[in-house]
Amino acid sequence: EVQLVESGxxxxxxxxxxxxxxxxxxxxxxxxxxxxxxxxPGKGLEWxxxxxxxxxxxxxxxxxxxxxxxxxxxxxxxxLYLQMNSLRxxxxxxxxxxxxxxxxxxxxxxxxxxxTLVTVxx
Amino acid sequence: DIQMTQSPSSVxxxxxxxxxxxxxxxxxxxxxxxxxxxxxxxxxxxxIYAASSLPSGVPSRFGGSGSGTDFTLTISSLQPEDSxxxxxxxxxxxxWTFGQGTKVEIK
Numbered sequence: 396e397v398q399l400v401e402s403g404x405x406x407x408x409x410x411x412x413x414x415x416x417x418x419x420x421x422x423x424x425x426x427x428x429x430x431x432x433x434x435x436p437g438k439g440l441e442w443x444x445x446x447x448x449x450x451x452x453x454x455x456x457x458x459x460x461x462x463x464x465x466x467x468x469x470x471x472x473x474x475l476y477l478q479m480n481s482l483r484x485x486x487x488x489x490x491x492x493x494x495x496x497x498x499x500x501x502x503x504x505x506x507x508x509x510x511t512l513v514t515v516x517x
Numbered sequence: 518d519i520q521m522t523q524s525p526s527s528v529x530x531x532x533x534x535x536x537x538x539x540x541x542x543x544x545x546x547x548x549x550x551x552x553x554x555x556x557x558x559x560x561x562x563x564x565i566y567a568a569s570s571l572p573s574g575v576p577s578r579f580g581g582s583g584s585g586t587d588f589t590l591t592i593s594s595l596q597p598e599d600s601x602x603x604x605x606x607x608x609x610x611x612x613w614t615f616g617q618g619t620k621v622e623i624k
Contacts, residue, residue, distance in 0.1 A: 430613075432561075440553070440561060440604050442613040455611035458518055496566050501608050503551030505572050507560035 397421040397506045399492045404511030407482055415511055417475040417492030422506075425449050425470040428495040430504050431477050433488035433513075443490070444477065448499050459485070482515045489513075519543050519607050523616035531624045536592040538619045540605035545585045549609035552581055552590045555618075556601045564603075565590065597623055 403415040415431070431443040444466040447453035451468045465478040475492055489512050493504035520543035530536050540550065548568040553561040563572050565581035568588060578593045592599055600623050605616040 439602075439618045440555070440606075440615045442606065442615060445611070445613065455613075457612040491560055496563060496572055502549075503563050503566035503606065503608060504553075504561070505563040505566070507562075510560060 397494065399494065399506055399508035401490065401492045401508040401511035404490060404513045406514045406516065408517050409483060409515055411482055412478070412480045413482060413513060415477040415479065415490055415492075415513070417477075417508060419473045419475065419492075419494070422494070423498075424468075424473040426498040428499075428501050429466075429468060429475045430493040430495065431466060431475075432491045432493055432504065432507075433486075434491070434510075435485075435488040438488075441488070445501065446475070447501075448495075479513070482513075484515050487513060487515045518612055519546060519610060519614050521605055521607055521614050521616040523603075523605055523619050525619060526617070527620040527622065529622045529624050530595050532595055532597060534595045536595050536599075536621060538590045538603055538605075538621075540583075540588045540590070540616050542586045542588075542607055542609075546607045546609035548584045549607055550581070550583065550588045551606045551608060552579075553604045553606065554599075554601045555604065561604065566608075592621075595621075595623065599623075 400418045430445045489510040492508040494506040496505035552565040555561040569581045
């Protein structure tokens with residue numbers, strides 16, 4: 396059974412940093428692209444970042460987080476990370492970790508974690 | 518960035534009705550479009566990818582079509598459990614972008 400479990404969310408002041416983690420199990424982790432998607436309270440979905448399969452040599456970001464957030468993966472430990480720097484009020488959201496639907500491709504997110512809540516407030 | 522526009526923003530229909538949701542991209546995205554269903558308090562669920570492919574386990578009453586800039590999600594016979602918000606997402610180019618969502622309610 397595929398499982399994705401996020402952690403690392405919490406309350407943080409504007410301008411500070413936070414690192415989210417996602418523990419993956421039940422599939423061959425390095426075969427899949429992985430993603431972070433967020434949802435602000437009462438709002439729609441926003442794709443945040445993605446990282447390619449295998450070595451993760453390709454990383455991509457949404458415009459609102461480019462230059463502030465960094466996605467990475469540790470295939471030996473089956474973990475996905477999101478380092479979030481210079482946090483802003485508008486980064487407040489539930490952050491989901493997700494796995495792509497097909498091996499070695501970018502297609503869509505078919506496996507999701509339960510989400511971890513990040514609240515940015517002074 | 519590619520903008521995704523869904524219509525309608527909400528729809529109310531009866532059980533057994535055929536429901537159609539459209540998604541328009543601001544530029545051509547070939548067939549790289551996905552559809553998601555999200556119920557309150559739950560993570561999204563992938564319904565369709567590559568415009569018309571169904572992941573395993575998705576009921577066959579869900580169907581997707583389109584290419585280029587115009588896409589459609591069709592629920593052929595609406596069921597009570599289909600009450601949810603539906604989102605389209607393009608995966609043609611980075612950054613991936615979602616539509617604003619369509620809320621489907623049961624009359």
